[in-house]
Amino acid sequence: MGLIKIPKPWEIVDRDVTPESVYMNRRSVLKGMGVLGLYAITHTVGCSPNSGAGNRVSEDPLSPAEKAVYPAKRNPRFTLDRRLTAEAIAARFNNFYEFTDIKKDVEVHARALKTRPWTLEVSGHVQNPRTFDIDQLLKTMPLEERLYRLRCVEAWAMAVPWTGFPLKKLLEQVQPLSKATHVRFTSFYKPFTAQGQLAFWNPWPYAEGLTLKEAQNDLTFLATGIYGHPLPRQHGAPIRLAVPWKYGFKSIKSIVKIELLDYRPATFWNTVQGLEYDFLANVNPKIPHPRWSQAKEKMIGSGEIFPTQLFNGYGEWVNSLYA
Numbered sequence: 001m002g003l004i005k006i007p008k009p010w011e012i013v014d015r016d017v018t019p020e021s022v023y024m025n026r027r028s029v030l031k032g033m034g035v036l037g038l039y040a041i042t043h044t045v046g047c048s049p050n051s052g053a054g055n056r057v058s059e060d061p062l063s064p065a066e067k068a069v070y071p072a073k074r075n076p077r078f079t080l081d082r083r084l085t086a087e088a089i090a091a092r093f094n095n096f097y098e099f100t101d102i103k104k105d106v107e108v109h110a111r112a113l114k115t116r117p118w119t120l121e122v123s124g125h126v127q128n129p130r131t132f133d134i135d136q137l138l139k140t141m142p143l144e145e146r147l148y149r150l151r152c153v154e155a156w157a158m159a160v161p162w163t164g165f166p167l168k169k170l171l172e173q174v175q176p177l178s179k180a181t182h183v184r185f186t187s188f189y190k191p192f193t194a195q196g197q198l199a200f201w202n203p204w205p206y207a208e209g210l211t212l213k214e215a216q217n218d219l220t221f222l223a224t225g226i227y228g229h230p231l232p233r234q235h236g237a238p239i240r241l242a243v244p245w246k247y248g249f250k251s252i253k254s255i256v257k258i259e260l261l262d263y264r265p266a267t268f269w270n271t272v273q274g275l276e277y278d279f280l281a282n283v284n285p286k287i288p289h290p291r292w293s294q295a296k297e298k299m300i301g302s303g304e305i306f307p308t309q310l311f312n313g314y315g316e317w318v319n320s321l322y323a
């Protein structure tokens with residue numbers, strides 16, 4: 001065991017690389033391989049030149065259910081104190097350890113993930129356990145757009161428009177029983193698609209958890225889209241969590257199961273390194289990560305530095321949860 005180096009999740013070589021240089025590196029590598037022309041052809045197929053919000057590279061054509069719901073109406077309650085992150089920047093600076101720990105490469109590796117058909121099981125201590133087909137969910141849930149900030153525990157941040165619906169609307173459909181206290185979210189397990197899952201020493205599949213009260217908070221959002229269209233795979237297609245007052249690792253991607261439990265579940269990073277990643281993981285400038293300060297954050301793309309805010313600035317919604 002002593003020889004196996006457990007990867008430190010946030011000790012990433014490209015931690016401080018600006019996304020622009022990531023982009024330029026990628027271009028020069030591709031150019032060096034002499035495939036720039038081929039790349040341009042294969043990556044524009046199926047993308048309308050006027051897709052608006054930007055760089056929706058190599059995604060599938062929209063399903064009829066998706067066509068009917070995107071773009072969704074923006075909910076004006078959720079405003080930002082800073083500019084939105086450019087779509088092309090957010091889409092090429094991703095944490096998705098199932099595929100790779102190199103942020104700029106997630107987009108390419110994640111293309112292997114099949115996102116249709118896709119079902120979401122909601123079970124455990126509930127009155128009506130159900131398995132939802134993703135397109136059925138899109139048709140039946142009240143989709144809206146919300147501008148949220150996301151603060152990664154690595155001290156970078158972004159601000160993006162998610163499309164989705166409050167988790168509590170889904171929970172209402174299954175009716176949690178009174179003994180349920182926590183919610184566990186589980187991502188897919190496909191080690192032959194997602195090569196990062198061949199790292200057998202990590203506790204795959206990726207799992208996260210919230211208290212039931214946190215899960216029922218108005219802010220807790222299940223996102224199916226970003227920038228006015230369905231989520232690209234690197235952002236967690238076809239459905240992921242967005243809990244903006246917590247560090248980004250709580251916002252689990254590509255969810256297949258949501259379970260209501262009567263105990264606090266084990267979660268991925270907390271199991272890998274519990275001294276560095278606690279279960280609650282609420283954003284707090286006064287509690288440093290053991291290896292770096294959390295007092296400030298750097299916006300990806302623009303490089304602007306902002307002071308970190310308690311609960312990432314969402315105290316108005318969540319203070320009461322921790323009173």
Ligand code: MTE
Pocket residue numbers: 090093094095096097098150151152153187206234235236247248249250251252253254
């Ligand atoms: N979900 C899964 N399944 N696997 C992951 O590795 N990384 C988390 C979170 N959700 C992760 C995940 C981390 S550390 C962050 S910061 C956010 O996703 C990043 O989301 P983004 O790539 O859409 O910006």
